[in-house]
Amino acid sequence: xxxxxxxxxxxxxxxxxxxxxxxxxxxxxxxxxxxxxxxxxxxxxxxxxxxxxxxxxxxxxxxxxxxxxxxxxxxxxxxxxxxxxxxxxxxxxxxxxxxxxxxxxxxxxxxxxxxxxxxxxxxxxxxxxxxxxxxxxxxxxxxxxxxxxxxxxxxxxxxxxxxxxxxxxxxxxxxxxxxxxxxxxxxxxxxxxxxxxxxxxxxxxxxxxxxxxxxxxxxxxxxxxxxxxxxxxxxxxxxxxxxx
Amino acid sequence: xxxxxxxxxxxxxxxxxxxxxxxxxxxxxxxxxxxxxxxxxxxxxxxxxxxxxxxxxxxxxxxxxxxxxxxxxxxxxxxxxxxxxxxxxxxxxxxxxxxxxxxxxxxxxxxxxxxxxxxxxxxxxxxxxxxxxxxxxxxxxxxxxxxxxxxxxxxxxxxxxxxxxxxxxxxxxxxxxxxxxxxxxxxxxxxxxxxxxxxxxxxxxxxxxxxxxxxxxxxxxxxxxxxxxxxxxxxxxxxxxxxx
DNA sequence: GGCACCAATTTGTGATCACATATCTAGAAT
DNA sequence: ATTCTAGATATGTGATCACAAATTGGTGCC
Numbered sequence: 001x002x003x004x005x006x007x008x009x010x011x012x013x014x015x016x017x018x019x020x021x022x023x024x025x026x027x028x029x030x031x032x033x034x035x036x037x038x039x040x041x042x043x044x045x046x047x048x049x050x051x052x053x054x055x056x057x058x059x060x061x062x063x064x065x066x067x068x069x070x071x072x073x074x075x076x077x078x079x080x081x082x083x084x085x086x087x088x089x090x091x092x093x094x095x096x097x098x099x100x101x102x103x104x105x106x107x108x109x110x111x112x113x114x115x116x117x118x119x120x121x122x123x124x125x126x127x128x129x130x131x132x133x134x135x136x137x138x139x140x141x142x143x144x145x146x147x148x149x150x151x152x153x154x155x156x157x158x159x160x161x162x163x164x165x166x167x168x169x170x171x172x173x174x175x176x177x178x179x180x181x182x183x184x185x186x187x188x189x190x191x192x193x194x195x196x197x198x199x200x201x202x203x204x205x206x207x208x209x210x211x212x213x214x215x216x217x218x219x220x221x222x223x224x225x226x227x228x229x230x231x232x233x234x235x236x237x238x239x240x241x242x243x244x
Numbered sequence: 245x246x247x248x249x250x251x252x253x254x255x256x257x258x259x260x261x262x263x264x265x266x267x268x269x270x271x272x273x274x275x276x277x278x279x280x281x282x283x284x285x286x287x288x289x290x291x292x293x294x295x296x297x298x299x300x301x302x303x304x305x306x307x308x309x310x311x312x313x314x315x316x317x318x319x320x321x322x323x324x325x326x327x328x329x330x331x332x333x334x335x336x337x338x339x340x341x342x343x344x345x346x347x348x349x350x351x352x353x354x355x356x357x358x359x360x361x362x363x364x365x366x367x368x369x370x371x372x373x374x375x376x377x378x379x380x381x382x383x384x385x386x387x388x389x390x391x392x393x394x395x396x397x398x399x400x401x402x403x404x405x406x407x408x409x410x411x412x413x414x415x416x417x418x419x420x421x422x423x424x425x426x427x428x429x430x431x432x433x434x435x436x437x438x439x440x441x442x443x444x445x446x447x448x449x450x451x452x453x454x455x456x457x458x459x460x461x462x463x464x465x466x467x468x469x470x471x472x473x474x475x476x477x478x479x480x481x482x483x484x485x486x487x488x
Numbered sequence: 489g490g491c492a493c494c495a496a497t498t499t500g501t502g503a504t505c506a507c508a509t510a511t512c513t514a515g516a517a518t
Numbered sequence: 519a520t521t522c523t524a525g526a527t528a529t530g531t532g533a534t535c536a537c538a539a540a541t542t543g544g545t546g547c548c
Contacts, residue, residue: 015318017501019306042529055502058530059306062263066310068403074259075510076530083400090400097341156327156334156411159312160404167400261531286499299532302500319540320500 018052023060025050030069030080031142031165032135033172037082041070069166080170085224088171091164092216096209098161099145103192103208104201105152114151115197121147122193129186132177138169144189145208148196168215174222181218188214262296267304269294274313274324275386275409276379277416281326285314313410324414329468332415335408336460340453342405343389347436347452348445349396358395359441365391366437373430376421382413388433389452392440412459418466425462432458 026046029035043061047054061078064070071081083091121144128137142165149158175181188211195203270290273279287305291298305322308314315325327335365388372381386409393402419425432455439447 015316015320017320019501044529053503054530055504058303059501062303062306063310066307068400072259072530076259076261077510078530086397087400090398093345093398094342094401094404097345098338101337101341153330154334154337156312156331157338160338160407163404163407263531288499297533298500299534303531316500321540322500 017056019056019059022046022050022052022056023063026060026064027067027069027166028139030064031162031169032138033169034135035080035170036173037080037170039080039170041078041080043078064166067163067166069169081167083167083171083223085220088168088216088219088223091167092212095161095164095212098157098164099149099208099212100205102149102152102154102157102161103195103204105154106148107196107199107201107204109151109153110196110199117147118144118193118196122189125189126186129182132179132182134172134175134177137182138172141185148192168219171219171223175218178218181214184214185211261300263300263303266290266294266296266300267307270304270308271311271313271410274308275406275413276382277413278379279324279414280417281324281414283324283414285322285324287322308410311407311410313413325411327411327415327467329464332412332460332463332467335411336456339405339408339456342401342408343393343452343456344449346393346396346398346401346405347439347448349398350392351440351443351445351448353395353397354440354443361391362388362437362440366433369433370430373426376423376426378416378419378421381426382416385429392436412463415463415467419462422462425458428458429455 035041043054043057046061047057050057061070065072068081070078072078121140125137125140125144128140146158146162149161152158188207191207192204192211195201195207279285287298287301290305291301294301305314309316312325314322316322365384369381369384369388372384390402390406393405396402432451435451436448436455439445439451
């Protein structure tokens, strides 16, 4: 009769409002390169695609606006942020500084359990690279780096780093699956893995730096060059928002 | 009769919605240390204090949640984020990395016009320090650093740095006006100023690093020590939200 | 006196509506 | 055929309401 008390201690699954779900969904989508730079979206359109009312979408978008993923134009129109070449270099430099810090710290805190997990994520990354699966590669790449940085036990810094990932996510829709780039990238990842296994902080920092620099070089080749590839950002007419 | 066209070109003041105003107001308040760590707030209370409906406040809070200034607990209760000692050290390290980068870059891009502006902001900072005016000092301090970093022309990185400032803002309500600390801080600021005037990047980075490290030391003395000072965060009863 | 229990209030969340403005679509004039 | 214009539609913003969960305040029981 009075077993109404033993219930409260249940995990409570950390509170997951609809706005939170929409937020994570959109954020993951941005980081996985499912939105093109400059792409126009609408609150109502996203709400319909996600099967919710506009309200949770509004709140999720405000968060993503703060993170720099989306922007509201002067005329209050919603669009995916489009980074310039200079801004892309800023992100690169900031990433080198912050992720280098995290990589170095992670190397000194690695344990045997971490070795196994990191290696497993590395294998998944390799598989995505072999399959030339860009979205899959992006997800696996971020998962690989995130797991490493989590070992550094600096959630605040990791949060800032993830914000930068959100910024560069859309840029990757402009780059086609390039075997050469993927191979070079995997080379850097291999060096990151080795450095971590040897608990070599400076080497881990150097490898992460190379990885970031190389990704930036790859992106700089397609940014600030309004040649083609714009077909992705502006599909002529009917720019109905994506369902992703 | 057809003078409806010549109007559009008006400045349009860059679109300033009520949600934007509330956002800036709260953000400035947090950075100026007008909110205590852990302080409980309510959407309706803030809306009433700011003379708006709950709607703009909700959207502003979502942005500030993304920046880490406020948080919604498991039970969806709103409060000012309270950084632990470890998190404070993370912010310190990230600031050293990012602000050092910006300071070094600023030193190489300084012009005579910048010299005058920075000097002027330095004088304002000195005045606030002499008056032992903590809120005024905080505002002047951030304005001084922001102006310097703007010269580095890396808005993306500056945005990330300002996010860190938002995080440490509330901590400063716990620290009383300390003449010793303020004097030491002004010493670092003096060195920053000198380095910039001599266009000495490495020296500017070193001075900024010292400034950040010293501020962190100051804060670490009052964080993670639940002695008193909690009277500010929890005014016994009636924790009606502030009007600031 | 302390503690458990229940009613009243508070509060975040989601939904819906009204409105102003921007954008789009058609139609007409040249 | 092109361009300009006016009607129609689309869209972000702000306000209000309903609701469920949580907090609070008081009451009585041990």
